């Protein structure tokens with residue numbers, strides 16, 4: 185997709201994210217903005233998650249359905265990819281300035297390709313976990329589908345808490361890492377724990393509406409939910425235009441979104 189330059193996206197909007205947070209993104213791999221979305225909005229997203237959960241539980245096997253990809257096995261929901269296919273009500277959150285402003289400051293551009301609109305449910309007892317990884321592994325870094333056009337990762341992942349994230353329900357753990365390190369090959373190493381210091385991992389505890397912003401080079405993972413309540417998060421991810429040439433699953437995935445001036 186070609187870069188467009190409509191007048192509405194020429195002007196820089198007022199900045200929301202502090203220099204310290206932007207520095208943290210590159211020096212530590214992530215930062216969190218508290219209370220970015222309010223309870224009413226989180227309730228709306230939560231109801232959309234509930235509707236998709238009902239569908240997921242009827243499907244029982246992994247498949248694309250109604251424009252979303254449901255990664256499920258029986259009652260275990262690993263993830264729902266491009267949720268907005270089956271739930272277009274979620275599209276507006278992926279183009280919300282509260283997500284796009286910080287992303288714009290990080291990538292220094294006002295338009296992005298939205299590759300991810302994904303739900304992780306982590307329901308009690310489902311044992312869903314995410315092994316230590318860097319998101320660049322999933323974006324296709326190093327193969328023909330990815331070009332690091334800004335030389336700094338060209339991608340920002342955002343993760344919004346829908347439920348409270350506590351120590352016992354499988355919080356995302358980030359290992360503070362300077363993103364200059366780049367891809368470290370966790371997926372190719374027989375013992376990935378030799379590649380970083382697990383003792384430095386920081387659990388990110390969140391309230392509904394808090395949002396974490398993190399780099400494709402950030403080292404992170406999460407353990408299963410050991411509580412009796414769901415730990416659901418809503419993930420939206422944005423690539424620098426021209427970086428990605430892979431078609432992701434889901435109807436409308438990879439759409440171009442714009443940060444409009446105020």
Ligand SMILES: O=C(O)CCC(=O)C(=O)O
Nearest residue numbers: 304314319356406417419
């Ligand atoms: O939902 C989680 O616990 C993991 C999220 C994650 O690893 C990611 O978004 O890359």
